[in-house]
Amino acid sequence: MPQDPEIADVAAALQLSIGLCVRQLRQMQAQGDLSLSEASALKRLDRNGLTSVTELAKAEQISVQSMGTTLRALEARGLVKRRSHPSDGRRVVLSITKSGTRMLGDKHNARAEQLAKVLLTEFSPSERRQLMIAAPLIERLAQSL
Numbered sequence: 001m002p003q004d005p006e007i008a009d010v011a012a013a014l015q016l017s018i019g020l021c022v023r024q025l026r027q028m029q030a031q032g033d034l035s036l037s038e039a040s041a042l043k044r045l046d047r048n049g050l051t052s053v054t055e056l057a058k059a060e061q062i063s064v065q066s067m068g069t070t071l072r073a074l075e076a077r078g079l080v081k082r083r084s085h086p087s088d089g090r091r092v093v094l095s096i097t098k099s100g101t102r103m104l105g106d107k108h109n110a111r112a113e114q115l116a117k118v119l120l121t122e123f124s125p126s127e128r129r130q131l132m133i134a135a136p137l138i139e140r141l142a143q144s145l
Contacts, residue, residue: 018138028111034103037062037070042079045096046104050086052093079103 026036034042041056051059057067071094074080079100085091096104119128 014138014141025111028114033107035070035073037066038074038079039104039107041067041070042074042096042100042104045080045094046101050093050095052085052091056094074100 037060040060044056044059045051048059053067053071054064056071057064060067071080075082075094077099079097080094081097082092082094085093119131123131
């Protein structure tokens with residue numbers, strides 16, 4: 001029975017392979033697509049609903065000023081909207097618009113289609129099954145970082 005690989009070797013292999021995959025996915029951006037910071041903010045708004053600039057900045061671990069710049073760009077494109085907080089009219093909150101939701105869906109679908117095409121043409125059924133088994137483990141790893 002083979003020995004367990006050294007933890008450092010597993011970490012290095014995952015860092016290399018996941019990093020390469022992420023870089024390739026980022027290069028799939030289409031003309032007019034979202035920047036990484038815009039996509040991240042939009043995804044967070046989609047998941048969490050009404051949120052303030054400060055709350056988003058804290059969640060993304062960036063300055064309020066940087067988040068404000070990102071959100072102004074999204075707002076100019078009609079992907080997010082500002083309004084008064086439902087229970088405290090002095091506060092301003094942001095939410096994703098229908099156009100923003102559609103943009104996220106289109107972006108997700110385009111990348112998923114490209115991945116599916118590569119999986120179908122470059123990987124055997126057995127390899128696809130192995131990737132399906134590994135996917136939840138990689139997700140859990142990412143959430144634990």
